[in-house]
């Protein structure tokens with residue numbers, strides 16, 4: 217894990233003091249709400265429907281067990297005993313008071329946590345593959361590069377008042393568990409033919425009103441040039457991104473209007489002009505960071521095969537909730553925050569404390585947050601899986617549904633969010649209940665259902681195999697259905713199937729889509745491939761022609 | 764209006780607003796709009812340019828006077844709204860690309876909380892908006908002591924330099 221040194225800490229402490237003063241000035245009337253708003257937003261504080269919401273950064277989704285305990289403590293002390301893990305690999309607290317927010321941030325800072333740049337028109341918290349440093353299919357650890365980017369982007373003097381928010385994601389593997397092509401900049405770690413480490417750079421992806429899969433603008437950027445290149449991209453965007461229309465302000469619109477080639481060549485020109493000396497990533501610094509992420513695996517003897525046979529429940533959990541680790545004898549275990557009928561991504565303080573303890577016992581004190589709103593114990597000895605599973609089972613955290621129909625992504629929607637058109641959470645709960653049968657979930661196979669309460673698409677509905685979007689139709693909550701999106705690996709934007717549904721209708725519609733799939737699939741064919749083969753037609757027919 | 768330097772101290776104002784006045788010989792210490800600057804630019808040599816200032820609004824393009832820009836005595840970039848951060852980049856470009864060494868002033872709609880970013884992007888003076896006090900700006904300028912990124916200034920110590928010297932000290 218990256219641990220703050222005294223320099224990181226002093227910057228963080230200075231921020232805490234600065235924010236305390238900003239809140240004091242606001243409460244004293246020295247700052248208007250209009251002036252205070254961008255300042256509080258840069259500290260992750262939103263004004264929502266019922267209260268302030270605070271979004272805490274979890275850099276590249278990686279937490280230590282002590283940090284997890286602190287998040288639990290915050291939930292108990294400043295919120296109503298729970299927190300909500302989001303599709304940005306962050307955690308949000310929904311019931312925060314402005315007057316105690318400075319104390320909250322002070323408490324977080326004691327364990328190197330903060331809410332810096334989790335909102336506002338700045339470079340947001342960097343996200344990365346939640347299996348970083350553990351996945352068997354990884355070329356290099358994306359956390360190392362994410363940490364370099366975290367430092368470069370923190371309190372960036374030039375890029376803190378951009379046209380719009382700016383999100384960067386890094387992956388080190390083909391499976392792309394960070395959905396990098398749906399980010400303003402997506403970085404994929406690659407090696408050149410000569411063996412040099414670098415990045416494929418995708419710019420201008422995003423969801424929202426205009427979903428775009430980011431085009432490749434640089435097929436090989438040497439790793440040493442990373443910050444210089446990012447600087448060039450950000451400067452072009454800061455100067456030329458649109459500021460007249462909030463819906464056209466993201467970099468994706470700039471890339472689209474200039475054209476990929478012209479945008480890329482502007483970046484190249486800017487890049488060539490920049491003095492490399494200002495952007496050096498020193499070897500010493502790289503290895504300092506890299507060393508902190510290193511884990512010393514003990515030799516893992518034996519595995520759990522024997523006990524797996526004894527427990528079909530455990531076998532099912534291990535089938536869906538564990539993943540291949542790069543080290544023999546180890547596994548990556550995912551803790552589902554999607555219990556049947558639960559609120560996706562919610563965790564109580566007690567659960568967070570318990571997970572922190574499990575991380576200490578079984579995973580070198582490390583926990584990860586996935587953008588699909590689950591938690592991961594990245595380094596578990598296979599020999600410990602059975603005990604881990606039993607403990608999770610006891611805590612109600614062993615739902616064996618990762619990647620399956622009830623592993624639904626949902627944004628907070630109208631239950632919390634001031635921008636929402638419709639509720640997302642209750643819809644996900646009802647779908648989850650409808651498909652609660654584990655046998656049939658495992659039979660349906662990999663299926664990605666995602667729900668957003670409005671076109672801002674925080675629930676990533678465009679990228680779900682089945683996407684649901686809440687819309688407002690003459691004051692009524694309606695739901696639009698999209699099919700064919702793809703979040704991981706090869707990204708794709710789903711297409712709307714037809715007219716929307718009401719609350720009951722959308723749950724039935726999802727069931728109809730799934731039963732159509734079960735009818736038309738060939739043996740062993742996952743949902744996304746069936747859909748690709750058949751197109752929308754059989755689904756449409758079932759959804760609209762029969763009533 | 765009070766103008767402060769990078770330490771947050773009020774400085775004497777020698778520049779005068781004469782925009783609209785057309786006489787080239789009365790341009791000493793004058794701050795001109797981009798339009799008037801362009802009108803006069805042919806007639807001005809390096810020395811007279813150094814006694815002239817230019818005031819650029821948010822949509823003005825400095826490239827229009829690219830060749831002369833670096834000789835100007837003052838360039839003032841006016842923030843139309845504190846959320847529009849284009850002048851931060853313009854300032855960086857003026858210092859790094861154009862080699863501008865004169866006074867670079869930020870004015871218009873600015874928050875004290877932006878003061879340090881302004882200085883780090885190469886601004887050397889700030890016109891304090893009416894509604895804020897010099898003290899507020901001065902306090903904001905000393906809110907941080909270190910920075911992660913190299914700036915166009917040497918206001919703050921850099922984390923990378925400090926880390927490197929810590930390693931060197933440890934090695935001795």
Ligand code: SF4
Nearest residue numbers: 627633636669670674
């Ligand atoms: S998608 Fe819309 S409703 Fe859902 S959290 Fe985002 S802004 Fe709110």
